[in-house]
Amino acid sequence: MTEMPLFxxxxxxxxxxxxxxxxFERRYLDLVRDCLKNDTGFGMAWIVRGQEVAQPGVGLPNxxxxxxxxRIVDWDSLPNGLLGVTIEGQDIIRIHECHARADQLVVxxxxxxxxxxxxxxxxxxxxxxxxxxxxxxxxHVLSLGLNIDRTDAWQVGRTLAQLxxxxxxxxxxLLQIDEVAPFMERLDQLLNMLGGMDA
Numbered sequence: 690m691t692e693m694p695l696f697x698x699x700x701x702x703x704x705x706x707x708x709x710x711x712x713f714e715r716r717y718l719d720l721v722r723d724c725l726k727n728d729t730g731f732g733m734a735w736i737v738r739g740q741e742v743a744q745p746g747v748g749l750p751n752x753x754x755x756x757x758x759x760r761i762v763d764w765d766s767l768p769n770g771l772l773g774v775t776i777e778g779q780d781i782i783r784i785h786e787c788h789a790r791a792d793q794l795v796v797x798x799x800x801x802x803x804x805x806x807x808x809x810x811x812x813x814x815x816x817x818x819x820x821x822x823x824x825x826x827x828x829h830v831l832s833l834g835l836n837i838d839r840t841d842a843w844q845v846g847r848t849l850a851q852l853x854x855x856x857x858x859x860x861x862x863l864l865q866i867d868e869v870a871p872f873m874e875r876l877d878q879l880l881n882m883l884g885g886m887d888a
Contacts (some may be wrong), residue, residue, distance in 0.1 A: 693758070694720055695732040695787060695795040697750050701860035702733040702757040704778040704804070705844045706851030707833040712772040716794040721761065721774055730760035732782050732799055735861050749789055755865050756782050758801060763834065775833060778847075780804055781864065808842040808869040817849055817873070820880060824852050842869050846876050855879055 696717065702708055712718055720731060738751040763775040780801050787797035810818065818839060824830050830852060838844045850863050859879060866872040 690785065690798050690800055693732045693782070693797055693799050695734045695752070695756070695784070695797045695799075696720070696759070697734045697736045697752055697795055699736050699857065701735045701857050701864055702759055702776065702778045703847040703851045703860075703864060704757060704780060705837065705847045706757075706778045707762065707775055707835060708733075708759075708851075709773060709775050709833070711767060711769075712774060716792050718772060719792070720794060721764070721772065724761055725764070730758050730779065732784065732797060733757045733759045733776070733778070734784060734787075734795070734797070735857065735864075749787065749795060752784060752787065752795075752797075753861055754784055755861070756784055756799070757864070758782050778851075781867075802867075805843045805867065805869070807838075810840060810842050810845060811873075814842060814845070814873050814877075817845055817876070817880070821845060821849050821852075824849070842873060846873050850876055850879075853879060853883065855883065 700708060712721055724730060734756040735753040736750045737753050757778040758780045759776040759778055761774050762777045765773050767773040782799040782801050784797045784799050787795050789795050821837070825835070835848060837848050846869070850860060863872060863875060866875060
C-alpha cells in the first residue's frame with residue numbers, strides 16, 4: 690500500500706493508453722510541476738459520480754475502486770493559454786481509501802497491482818490489429834505518439850480499448866478484467882457492437 694495523489698477524471702485510462710489533458714486548476718498545475726520535477730506519476734481515478742472540477746462545499750466525487758498509475762510523457766502550452774499534458778497509463782491500481790488535502794488535491798491509499806505478463810496475439814484476434822491500424826492514421830491518434838508492441842495482446846487490446854468510442858462504464862468494466870482471453874473476448878463484443886451501429 691502506498692499513498693498517491695489522484696486525478697479524478699470522467700475518462701478511464703488503460704495501461705499503455707494515452708490521454709491528452711488540459712490543466713487549469715491550481716491543485717493539478719502543482720501536481721504536474723511536482724511530477725515533472727521528481728520524475729514521478731499519479732493515479733488516474735475514474736469518476737463514477739461527481740464533478741471533475743472542485744466545487745465549494747461539495748464532497749469528494751465517487752471514484753471507482755480501480756484506476757491506473759499514470760506518468761506524463763509530453764507537455765506544452767496550448768493556444769488557449771492552458772497547460773496541455775499527455776499522460777500514459779502504466780499499472781492498474783486499487784484504491785482503498787482517499788481524502789482531500791487542504792488544497793483540494795485528492796490523495797489515496799492505493800495498491801499497485803502486478804503488471805500483466807506479455808501475451809501473444811492469437812489468430813482469432815488478428816482482426817483487432819486491422820482495427821488498430823485503421824485508427825492509427827487518424828490525426829488525433831497520431832498526435833498521441835503511441836508506441837505499441839503489436840505482438841503483445843495486452844498492449845494491442847488495451848490501446849484499442851483506450852481509443853474506441855464507447856461509454857466509460859464499458860471501459861471501466863474492461864479495466865477490471867485481469868486475464869487476456871476474457872478481455873479480448875469482451876473487446877471483440879464491443880467492436881461488433883460498434884460495427885452494428887455503423888451498419
